[in-house]
Amino acid sequence: MARPSDHVDGARLWRRLMELSQFGAHPDGGVDRQTLTEIEIAARAHLVALGRSLGLEPYTDAAANLFLRYSGRQSDRSPVMAGSHIDSQPTGGRFDGAFGVMAAFEAVEAMLAAGLVPERAIEIVAFTNEEGCRFSPGMTGSDLFTGSRTLAEAATIRDASGITQGDALTAVLAADRDVPQRPFRRPIAAFVEPHIEQGPILEREGIPIGIVTGIQGTRRYRVRVTGEAAHAGTAERHERRDAVMAAVRMIAAIDRAASDPADTKLTVGMIEVTPNAPSVVPAEVLFSIDLRHPDNAVVDRLDAAIRAIIEGERGPCAASVRQIQHNPSLTFSPIVRGAIARAAGNLGLAHRDILSAAGHDARQLHYVCPTGMIFVPCRDGVSHNPAEWAEPDDLTAGARVLTDVLWQLANRDES
Ligand SMILES: [Zn+2]
Structure with a gap:
């Protein structure tokens, strides 16, 4: 049987990543796209336009998390979500966060190309302020989405120039064009976050797929x-x-x-x-x-x-x-880890279990739905640096696995 991942187009994924990296691009190849800035507003509008061109519905919430929804056959069932973040450190690279969001786009595009409609909706997500460099602490979007912090707490945090996160959120939401807001804490059937490893293990072992067991x-x-x-x-x-x-x-x-x-x-x-x-x-x-x-x-x-x-x-x-x-340390859902292992195995891609040494939005989602992460190698483990680099073939492998994982999860019976 044809798999949705057969329709993943690595060249398209790479092109979309390089397009996104133009927002906040530095001459040294790095990216400075800090959260809730004019640059991020432009990147966000770019993703909304891309989503609309594919027939996806954009949504946001009071934390300015961005969702692009590919409707499933059963609109009353909770969606499966995939993505990461598009904000960066001031000396960020092109792949941290961005890969997770663009891999989710690629998964949906592959299903569209295959003419496949899942039972549940699939939502691409870009969470606000994962990095926490302009407004500290980070993970604002996933914290507010899951309810582990309140908007009132997050809104009063100021950046170095004295602007509050609340005012910055208002400015971003005001720049949206016809993007409806939805409440926090919507039920989610599962969450998958693809990400570069930000460590050396997968590259050293020549393994393209890391099944993240948990977060340290x-x-x-x-x-x-x-x-x-x-x-x-x-x-x-x-x-x-x-x-x-x-x-x-x-x-x-x-x-x-x-x-x-x-x-x-x-x-x-x-x-x-x-x-x-x-x-x-x-x-x-x-x-x-x-x-x-x-x-x-x-x-x-x-x-x-x-x-x-x-x-x-x-x-x-x-x-x-x-x-x-x-x-605390956490262990990701066996449902999602199993789906990743199955997908990678079916695609003949080498994979191994790997622990995440760094925090990610998936930490917050873990507490509200079955959650997992797919790691792909990055050169020398370097991240938060203009030299951050991932091989196109590895990114394609990660997107293929994600596509089949989302397909499995979006067609599961359990709520
Ligand atoms: Zn990240």
Whole structure:
């Protein structure tokens, strides 16, 4: 039997990706298409026009998520959704996010070319502000869509120039032409997010398809160590409350604790010293901790260890630890993982299970519907960089798998 993926056109997918990359294109080959900007408004209008040219219905919501709907035979059943995001980092590449959205377009175009209409509708989605660089934190669109944050919370966040995310959303929605808004938290039958790996494994192993098993958990902290400023020449050792020395003891001990198990990712990426003067005993240190591991039990154990170390190593200083983010590790739906494995197997494409070390919109969707991700290789694992690159053949393979996965999921009986 003919498969819808037989109608995937790799050259068309590549052309559409390169067209999208013109919005915010840099001479170095990179893309600066930050969320809710004039550039993103233009890219969004481009996608709406493309969708309409294919007969798809555009929709949005109060988070300016963009949906393009390919109607199925049963309009009363919840849709299957696929896509990612079109915003980028300021020094972004052409594939992060964009591949997921354009692969979903290609899947729908393949079905149209084959004359195939699924039972359920298929909706292409571009979620707002995945990256979180202009308005932090990111994942705004998928958070609001799934209800894990409220619009009121997200609207007050300001960018570096003082513009609120709420005002930026209003401007984007005002620029839409006849794109109706739908409420958040609509029922979704399944969600599939294709994405470049942003890591080196698939390329190194020459495997085009990664079946993402889940997303690694993260805890992020800010630690404040408060001592007392003193003269570097006169203050005696026993009198000192040196915040840097206390912070250094803490960081060294936390690093030792996090060396077991060896695949724990510990990063202290920010250290601020006050007053940061060479001849003054430091009065205060603020440092960050980013802790990740796929096993929640490991992260929870290290959470306790970190708190004990901070208390144990503070010496004469005061110390406080504040957890600013906690995303548990998650395991994607066996329904979607199975569909990806079947599709890749039927197409004779090499595939392997792979864990996502980074967060994606699929994390939020996981909590409301069967969700999965398809990874494709990217050169040297480089992403968030103008040098980001994926081979057209690998992108085509990813789009073919997505097409057959969506076809399977959109014709499933279960709600
Ligand atoms: Zn992304």
